[in-house]
Amino acid sequence: MSKSIVIKGGTVINPDGDARADVRIERGQIVEVATSLSGEIQIDASGCVVTSGFVDLHAHLREPGKEEAETIETGSRAGALGGYTALVAMPNTDPPQDSVAVIDFVREQGKRAGLVDVIPSGCITLARKGETLAPMAELAKAGVRLFTDDGTGVQDASLMRRALEYARGLGVTLAQHCEVAELTKGAVMNECQCCTDLGLPGWPSIAEELMVFRDIELVRITGASMHFLHLSTRRSVELVRAAKRDGLPITAEVTPHHLALTEELLSSYNPVYKVNPPLRSADDIRALTAGILDGTIDAIATDHAPHPRRDKEMSLDMAPPGMLGLETALGVVLAQGSFELRNVVALMSWNPARIAGVTKTHGRPIAPGEPANICVFDPDLRWNVDPERLASKSMNTPYVGHSLRGRVRHTIFKGTPTVIDGQAQK
Amino acid sequence: MKHLRSIDELGKDGLVKLLQLTDHMAEINQRPVPKVPALRGRTVASLFFEDSTRTRLSFETAAKRLSADTMSFNVSTSSVNKGESLRDTVATITDMGVDAFVVRHKSVGIPWQISQWTSASIINAGDGAHQHPTQALVDCYTIREATHTQSFDGMQITIVGDIKHSRVARSNIQAFSMLGAEITLVAPPTLLPPDVSHWPVQTTHDLDGVIPTSDVLYMLRLQSERMSQGHVPTLREYSEQYGLTQKRVMRLKPSAFVMHPGPMNRGVEMQIDPSDVKNSLIHRQVANGVSVRMAVLFELLGSGSSLGGQA
Numbered sequence: 001m002s003k004s005i006v007i008k009g010g011t012v013i014n015p016d017g018d019a020r021a022d023v024r025i026e027r028g029q030i031v032e033v034a035t036s037l038s039g040e041i042q043i044d045a046s047g048c049v050v051t052s053g054f055v056d057l058h059a060h061l062r063e064p065g066k067e068e069a070e071t072i073e074t075g076s077r078a079g080a081l082g083g084y085t086a087l088v089a090m091p092n093t094d095p096p097q098d099s100v101a102v103i104d105f106v107r108e109q110g111k112r113a114g115l116v117d118v119i120p121s122g123c124i125t126l127a128r129k130g131e132t133l134a135p136m137a138e139l140a141k142a143g144v145r146l147f148t149d150d151g152t153g154v155q156d157a158s159l160m161r162r163a164l165e166y167a168r169g170l171g172v173t174l175a176q177h178c179e180v181a182e183l184t185k186g187a188v189m190n191e192c193q194c195c196t197d198l199g200l201p202g203w204p205s206i207a208e209e210l211m212v213f214r215d216i217e218l219v220r221i222t223g224a225s226m227h228f229l230h231l232s233t234r235r236s237v238e239l240v241r242a243a244k245r246d247g248l249p250i251t252a253e254v255t256p257h258h259l260a261l262t263e264e265l266l267s268s269y270n271p272v273y274k275v276n277p278p279l280r281s282a283d284d285i286r287a288l289t290a291g292i293l294d295g296t297i298d299a300i301a302t303d304h305a306p307h308p309r310r311d312k313e314m315s316l317d318m319a320p321p322g323m324l325g326l327e328t329a330l331g332v333v334l335a336q337g338s339f340e341l342r343n344v345v346a347l348m349s350w351n352p353a354r355i356a357g358v359t360k361t362h363g364r365p366i367a368p369g370e371p372a373n374i375c376v377f378d379p380d381l382r383w384n385v386d387p388e389r390l391a392s393k394s395m396n397t398p399y400v401g402h403s404l405r406g407r408v409r410h411t412i413f414k415g416t417p418t419v420i421d422g423q424a425q426k
Numbered sequence: 427m428k429h430l431r432s433i434d435e436l437g438k439d440g441l442v443k444l445l446q447l448t449d450h451m452a453e454i455n456q457r458p459v460p461k462v463p464a465l466r467g468r469t470v471a472s473l474f475f476e477d478s479t480r481t482r483l484s485f486e487t488a489a490k491r492l493s494a495d496t497m498s499f500n501v502s503t504s505s506v507n508k509g510e511s512l513r514d515t516v517a518t519i520t521d522m523g524v525d526a527f528v529v530r531h532k533s534v535g536i537p538w539q540i541s542q543w544t545s546a547s548i549i550n551a552g553d554g555a556h557q558h559p560t561q562a563l564v565d566c567y568t569i570r571e572a573t574h575t576q577s578f579d580g581m582q583i584t585i586v587g588d589i590k591h592s593r594v595a596r597s598n599i600q601a602f603s604m605l606g607a608e609i610t611l612v613a614p615p616t617l618l619p620p621d622v623s624h625w626p627v628q629t630t631h632d633l634d635g636v637i638p639t640s641d642v643l644y645m646l647r648l649q650s651e652r653m654s655q656g657h658v659p660t661l662r663e664y665s666e667q668y669g670l671t672q673k674r675v676m677r678l679k680p681s682a683f684v685m686h687p688g689p690m691n692r693g694v695e696m697q698i699d700p701s702d703v704k705n706s707l708i709h710r711q712v713a714n715g716v717s718v719r720m721a722v723l724f725e726l727l728g729s730g731s732s733l734g735g736q737a
Contacts, residue, residue, distance in 0.1 A: 188534075191620045191621075192620070192621065193621050193623070193624050195619075195620065196619035196620055196621050196622055196624075196625075197596070198534050198535070198556055199534055199554055199555030199556040199557075199591070199592075199593060199596055199619075200534050200554070200555075200556075202620050204620075268538075269534070269535030269538040269539055270539075310513075313512070313513050313539070314512070315512075315531070315533030315534070315535060315536055315539065316533060316534055316535050317532075317533045317534065317554070318533060
């Protein structure tokens, strides 16, 4: 791919401002950003936003172990279609990402697919059992910057303290799935009036908030940096807001579904709406939105969690939690109508690149000399999701029948188009 | 009416209609030969994933008295016990030609999920702690029979016990309030759902306070595993505060009735032999079970057929 590519007619959104400009790419790099450029391959971007490719902090790619649900290749393709050029792969694979061998395997599979940068996260504890620390120094040496036991939180406060102390020495970030397990045994949905009616065990907000509070205080005494995964409640946002005001090295993400969907959907008895943390109330959505607008929340991350159809055809209590997110994230977030485009780009590209520790290659400005990891999206296009046509191997999207707004048109990864006009190129 | 999955879905008109139809069925059950050909050629499959004595037997008896064929699915000897191949099981039985499934399952929502996978009617015989609509029909019918009133306006119904985990309570609260009753729930806070402020009920933790004003005292079963889950410290303590004792029976209005959906935990919520309770409706609840379930089956499957004739 030595031909020059020009992205024509779009609006470039950069950290230092917006501009109508064409973007010329050669040999994997942006070489020129100016008006009226031409190149051997022209890509139309009229009416579109041109910005750095999205970075997802939270993707379950299921390989190795559950290739029936997703593979690194199919997940990467779903990511590319969603405008992503980098995905942080969650470690709850089988075997889990707690050894250099598995980390290398995941990264290599990502390279083989060649659609996005697959950035493996590492486990905090061996096999995510919450008992002994994973070899974090070895994993850090193998390139891991973000450690998490996602799927579960580290329950043992003493072990979490040690993990933070150890992480500080390595200069890596721990990411917590905040859930006090004793409070969510058998839980299916948010503890609310709807769960009262359905007779389902409730998933109280306090189960999340207690661990958010605990970890903020552990960060305060250890000085290690900490990222909070998929926050879902009003009080969690308030706790993080106060911690940031105290200057603690804390970042936080929310998912598109926690901004768009509410607990009442469970009264359809459809396990596609079962997710961890659970869908909460409209009041929680207001608080999460306010948290985004005032900078308390740093990133929007998908928690893309594919499950095969038969798993989501089980009963509400038996079905595994999780929903697809990569291909719909932008459309769901923009459909909320609460955020400026520049804000969305910060939440989906610039900030997560920083949290993932990949600022050399991702979340960069669109400027000469920069790596050509680029997302071009139409911010106004209305569209509907057809689960049969998703690139993901699974179909557990909760957005059937929803009108989404904003769709990725082109994605360029390392100078090569992975998506053109909404079509995956390989 | 295609399905009977919850009282909410049934609505007040449907509820009243089924109660009236139950009168006809009760009359059939009084005959020397309590059998009519109304559902001849129809097939009813019981799909019980949880143990049941009275509900299952009364459904099967009801189906037979209406001359329907019955098919029974024994879950304990099948491979279906994790819900995984439920869709396949339902599809398979549907292919054999089934007009209705009677479903009981420990998981909330199963009757709704199943109805996506079959064209047959679904009757919910209990899903988790969610709904048990035919029990509510039985209880409404039994109260109407005992009080000789069609409407429950002004009636004080007190439901005592483990409301949180009770599908009987959820269905009955909806049904009793549709018919006009005023409902009081009595339970320790740990056995009430997290938020009942939107339910048409009063709540109290003091059983003795509401005994003298209750027209119906509805006792719920307390399962012993609630202790290990920390809902109550000991069965003795629960029984002391929320059990029906001789002393409490003495303080009931003379016209008040005692009910229990069964099976009873003697010595826990029932500290007294039900036969010693003058106005116990517990046997009537069981007896009316067959008539009510005949009404439900006829309503769902009997389109075009009449209740006349001899089988």
